[in-house]
Amino acid sequence: MKEIGPKVIRDHLIDQHREFYPLLPMVVLGAVDAKGDAWATLRAGQPGFLSAVDPYRLRANLVRDSADPAEAGMEDGKEVALLGIDLGTRRRNRLNGTLYRRADGFDLTVDESFGNCPKYIQVRDVHFVREPAQPTSVPSHIGFTLDDTARALVEQADTFFVASYFEERGKRRVDVSHRGGQAGFVHVGADGWLMIPDFLGNRFFSTLGNIARNQIAGLTFVDFASGGLLQMTGDAEILFDHTSNLSFKGAERYWRFRPRRVVWRPDALPLRYEIVEWSPFTLATSMWEHTVPTS
Numbered sequence: 107m108k109e110i111g112p113k114v115i116r117d118h119l120i121d122q123h124r125e126f127y128p129l130l131p132m133v134v135l136g137a138v139d140a141k142g143d144a145w146a147t148l149r150a151g152q153p154g155f156l157s158a159v160d161p162y163r164l165r166a167n168l169v170r171d172s173a174d175p176a177e178a179g180m181e182d183g184k185e186v187a188l189l190g191i192d193l194g195t196r197r198r199n200r201l202n203g204t205l206y207r208r209a210d211g212f213d214l215t216v217d218e219s220f221g222n223c224p225k226y227i228q229v230r231d232v233h234f235v236r237e238p239a240q241p242t243s244v245p246s247h248i249g250f251t252l253d254d255t256a257r258a259l260v261e262q263a264d265t266f267f268v269a270s271y272f273e274e275r276g277k278r279r280v281d282v283s284h285r286g287g288q289a290g291f292v293h294v295g296a297d298g299w300l301m302i303p304d305f306l307g308n309r310f311f312s313t314l315g316n317i318a319r320n321q322i323a324g325l326t327f328v329d330f331a332s333g334g335l336l337q338m339t340g341d342a343e344i345l346f347d348h349t350s351n352l353s354f355k356g357a358e359r360y361w362r363f364r365p366r367r368v369v370w371r372p373d374a375l376p377l378r379y380e381i382v383e384w385s386p387f388t389l390a391t392s393m394w395e396h397t398v399p400t401s
Contacts, residue, residue: 115220117162123199123219124158127190131232132377133166136187136202136269136282136324137179143339143367144324146269146282147176150238150377156190159213164188164201167211169239173246175337175369176269176324182207187269187280188214193379194232196224200312202280217279226286226305226391228264229383230330234376242333242373249368256336256370257294259327264289264388269324270316270342281312286388291354293394299364300325303357305391314361317342323363330379334372338365355392 191198201219323342
């Protein structure tokens with residue numbers, strides 16, 4: 107990355123990215139609350155709700171959502187991360203920077219902007235079931251561990267999103283990323299830890315680099331059929347000692363996550379997704395077959 111980083115990680119939005127973000131009906135955000143907990147969230151809007159004011163600012167017209175635990179880290183002047191991902195085309199681009207509140211949303215100034223490859227993204231069709239600004243009437247459920255409903259969602263998931271961060275010399279760098287695999291690629295252990303295979307990717311190691319330095323992460327799983335969001339924050343670690351005993355095809359290493367706070371938000375998204383095509387990179391991976399590695 108010392109050689110590649112300056113070539114692919116920019117302090118501005120290139121034209122292709124400025125044209126990309128306004129096409130999206132959904133965006134993924136990563137934020138850190140006052141306690142230092144990381145949260146990932148998904149927010150929706152009619153295409154055009156994201157726009158590039160200039161090469162150094164992305165504007166989001168999004169009303170605040172008090173039910174979203176990530177909102178606590180999205181105050182004026184806070185560092186946040188953003189992932190623009192089009193599940194219909196497998197395109198995705200990321201940025202991080204500082205959030206500045208506006209009456210109808212916020213501007214995000216660009217610290218780092220870069221693109222990602224389309225690996226492990228399942229193609230999905232999307233449609234709105236209500237106007238994005240109309241909140242759901244279904245209440246949230248808050249807990250500290252995964253209940254049966256949450257566990258079932260995780261164990262059937264082929265996609266999740268992860269927020270992470272580290273701080274250095276008074277500067278916080280937040281990241282939010284996508285993870286994909288075959289349905290059930292995340293294993294929930296009897297001890298409550300989520301075991302996750304790490305597949306070959308861009309080798310930027312933005313997520314794992316943050317976890318190596320700061321063992322805090324936030325994961326969000328989506329019920330694409332109902333619009334529900336399962337958001338959790340907790341502790342994460344990389345299992346460096348298990349690389350020689352991998353039983354999961356396609357995995358280069360494992361990492362794991364233990365939730366400390368869990369928020370289930372039924373019908374949180376005004377979108378519904380239907381899977382159209384599996385990623386060939388996803389299909390080249392395997393399922394859990396042997397003993398799951400432990401600490």
